[in-house]
Amino acid sequence: SVTKLLAKHKLTNDYSGVDKKVLENKANYGTTIHKDIEKILTEKGYEPQTKEGILFREYALKEMSGAIAEQLVGINYNGLTIGGSIDVLGFMKDGTPLIADHKTYATMNNKTLKHISWQLSIYDYMARHIREINGINLCWLGARIFKVFWYKKDKDTKEISLEVLDVEKISDEEIENLFNCEI
Numbered sequence: 590s591v592t593k594l595l596a597k598h599k600l601t602n603d604y605s606g607v608d609k610k611v612l613e614n615k616a617n618y619g620t621t622i623h624k625d626i627e628k629i630l631t632e633k634g635y636e637p638q639t640k641e642g643i644l645f646r647e648y649a650l651k652e653m654s655g656a657i658a659e660q661l662v663g664i665n666y667n668g669l670t671i672g673g674s675i676d677v678l679g680f681m682k683d684g685t686p687l688i689a690d691h692k693t694y695a696t697m698n699n700k701t702l703k704h705i706s707w708q709l710s711i712y713d714y715m716a717r718h719i720r721e722i723n724g725i726n727l728c729w730l731g732a733r734i735f736k737v738f739w740y741k742k743d744k745d746t747k748e749i750s751l752e753v754l755d756v757e758k759i760s761d762e763e764i765e766n767l768f769n770c771e772i
Contacts, residue, residue, distance in 0.1 A: 600704055625642035641693070660716075662675060692705070
């Protein structure tokens with residue numbers, strides 16, 4: 590998976606010192622949010638069940654013209670099979686193609702943003718190299734906007750807010766270098 594590849598090459602945060610129960614609880618929380626947001630994008634008239642879902646729906650209605658959620662993608666690159674699930678693949682109101690990810694990190698720092706850059710750039714790379722998904726032709730020409738939807742919780746009030754951050758694109762050459770290192 591993209592996540593495992595990035596962790597193996599130390600392009601993600603290190604959680605080895607974090608209690609396994611804490612990580613499990615955070616993963617379950619993230620899954621709940623992802624499922625809620627997926628239903629916002631796939632079920633007409635769906636009412637979000639989480640604060641994060643409510644915040645995302647408000648943003649999407651205001652800024653986006655359409656999107657798909659949790660799209661599985663995978664490619665074979667010179668014998669290396671790699672796959673993952675894109676949180677958001679869509680278009681802004683002005684037609685600009687977007688790829689984005691949802692995060693619930695306690696803090697956002699440069700290393701975390703770099704990891705997200707790698708993650709989204711690899712997903713975009715894969716989507717541009719796929720010709721068909723589930724029997725449907727795909728012609729993704731590439732995202733021009735890379736974003737992270739960061740649902741941050743205030744330490745004092747526990748109030749959740751949404752911060753939408755732009756993320757830099759990693760070049761295809763760097764992505765292919767990573768793939769070649771893995772091979």
